[in-house]
Amino acid sequence: MKKSVFSSLCAILMFFCGSFVSCGQKKNKPAATENLQVQNPDLAKLNRVLSSMSERAKNVIPNGNPEEFLADLHRVLESRKNFSSEDLSPFYLIDKNHTVGADYEPKNLVHLEKNDLFAINKNNLSLRPESYEALKVLAQAAKNDGITLTVSSTYRSYEYQKNLFAYWVKVDGLEEAERESAREGTSQHQLGMALDFAPVDDAFADTVPGQWVYKNAAKYGWSLSFPHGYEDITGYRWESWHFRYIGVEACEFQKKWFGDVQQFMMEFLDAWEDKL
């Protein structure tokens, strides 16, 4: 079983000391640690942020070098320059407890037209330009492997999501609807960065496109939002068809440091931006 090195200050101090010993420096560990934190205030902040995270999140964070972690983190933060600053951050935390307003709509939604790269099975589909471009790259890679992806759902307005949730409550009852559908203001779809591939059900995972996407999406910056076995974390049951575009750097960060669970990484990034 993996043991988190970030689970307590003590563990982090051991971590720093480990780095020092491996660098062949003096063994005055506490002083060395203080010096390190003075030299790099990010290390102290890292400790505060990681300490604030849930036990479940801490448990998936593997052993590693905190300076390597910070270098990876800064690469992810830097990657935000690839996204429009007029819209919400690509790492905006949205879930059952973190919402977006009724009036939020991405500035420049691109309408998805019928095309040769991927199929669409609904009208009125649209995405933020960054995710639209990334979808084309993903679809081209799939095409190169002889696979056509079908897009079924993309941006949804607050109003649309409100009606959709009400619909699922009617069909499945409130309890089931809460597991599969987001209330208005809590859906990644309102950000214009998430999409559902078809078919929008568990059968997708066993299709050839489903297996291809599961294996390859992250290489192109698409992250599976609601993985199997994390309903207590994400609030939603496994959705093999739902991906959010966050960029290649963030997908790598998610896989390397957060057990490949998007929710843990988003919570970390949210806390990092919030804390001094």
Ligand SMILES: [Zn+2]
């Ligand atoms: Zn979805």
